[in-house]
Amino acid sequence: MTNNPTNPENEKLVNEDYLWDASGAPDPEIQRLESLLVNFRHADRPLVLPAELPVAPGKFRALLIPMLSLPRLAAAAAILLAAGLGLFFFLRPHSTPEAGPAWDVASLQGAPQIGTKAVAANQPAAKLHVGQTIVTNNDSRASLSQEDLGEIRIDPNSRVRLVQTDANRKRIQLDVGTIHAAIWAPPGTFVVDTPSAVAIDLGCSYTLHVSPDGSGELHTTYGWVGFHLHGRDSFIPAGAMCSTRPQHGPGIPYFEDATPAFREAVAQFDSSAENSADRAAALAKILSEARVRDALSLWHLLFRVNGAERSQVYARFAVLVPPPNGVTRPGILNLDQSMLDLWWNSLGLGEISTWRFWQQSAYPQPPPNTQPLLQKKQPPAK
């Protein structure tokens, strides 16, 4: 439909077009409403399904109906109803709605809520089952623990859902708020989904915060953590932190004792548009301010820049941490993974093979950015 926007009557039609299919001249009022309401939008959370699909009643109905006449069906239904009612009344005082694997829950302060139930202080048997969500308000804190995993402390105003707990993987979802994780499970076992990145424990303690707008921050206090979204990875060793933003994923990690100018430049780099002057200025500042210890950030920068910028990063990185044997400039500029891994390992921040193992277990086929869009995750290879 074509319309002349100068005609008031047509302007109305143009706006209706925008309301209908977002075509035509944008309606500022509708755009404003869309912008205001975007945080309520569906967050594309993965669907968690039982490993075995339930029995499909439709397949059996065709077999059953010819076998049973109507009176027989009525009698069978009556017997089933009576049995069901008896079973219900027999089990009612003892049964609980929850079942399956669960983590222990303790109230550290106030009365955190699991669904509609409050967890009282010193309540001995509170459990968080797979699929359930625990919510803390302004006055409550909680602790989640599992003997094979470790402990996760939940700060006030947080919302955490238990997604998966089995021998190979423990997974929670932090929608908003702050958790402090102390994990003794093998690296790669504990995973936290957030609106803007996935945090993978690589043997550590860390604090993870998610803001209401979906952005987040991760501070590692021991060991290291992998931050991942759509093929974009960041590794955060002890003493370092990393921000993440919706749609963009994890930014450049940096040590918290870096100079204020360095930290500001990293933040500016992460938030600036590609090829913008701000980004170029931020990159120049990062390179000039970088200490040997900040090679952590430079290593990540290699993946986030192109062409001439990557040459600049390489040059500064090579001055701070000379490339080990087997690492060449052309290889790094071409993002040769084995060379990048060798250089990472020379930083003394943890063996990257741990991460590669996790990647292999989570994304067994092609690399994450090229894998089929729908792929069932597999347990780690034995």
Add this chain to the structure above:
Amino acid sequence: MAALSELGTPRSGPPAVNAVHETGGPDDALVRAAQRGDRPAFGLLYARYSRMVHGILLARVPFSDVDDLVQDVFLQALPRLNTLRDVSRFPGWLASIARNRATDFHRRTKPTDEFDEESASVQTGTLTPTANHVSHASAEAHAVLDAIRSLPDTYREPLILRLVEGMTGPEIAARTGLTHGSVRVTLHRGMQQLREILGRRTSPPTGGAL
């Protein structure tokens, strides 16, 4: 539930099932494949319809509960999928499950169970300046959402699908099983009523639309 697996949410691309061999509507092949136990097909149905289910629920239940209920709706739908004889009715059938789940939610939940962490922070004055800024925008967003929810059922669902979930009118029609004309009219009238409500709330003394 002895073991769990996870289905991702593809953002684009063709179906991963043999849709070309099937006939009927665009998602009929997926529904048939899901009925045969094809998990990726069900995952694709989730990817395609989860926004619709989210919008239907958001029109009726507190935002903080919507994500969990979306999962519940699909977990309820899965074992019942074989009861659906006419696969072309899948969109309307799924929408009905979502509406029933919302009704069931209100039946089981006490009004005092609703928890809003942000309003709690505002009331206690514990927000930082940045958080206050975010909170102001968020409060306005909640007010707009409340205004949409105050509209008659007929209007609030399409408006939420359009303004919150970002679906276009044709997408809404395809996903809900309604006709284009019906969706177009309800969007138009719903938007008119929403403008009136928001205008009444904010017009004196500035007279602005929002």
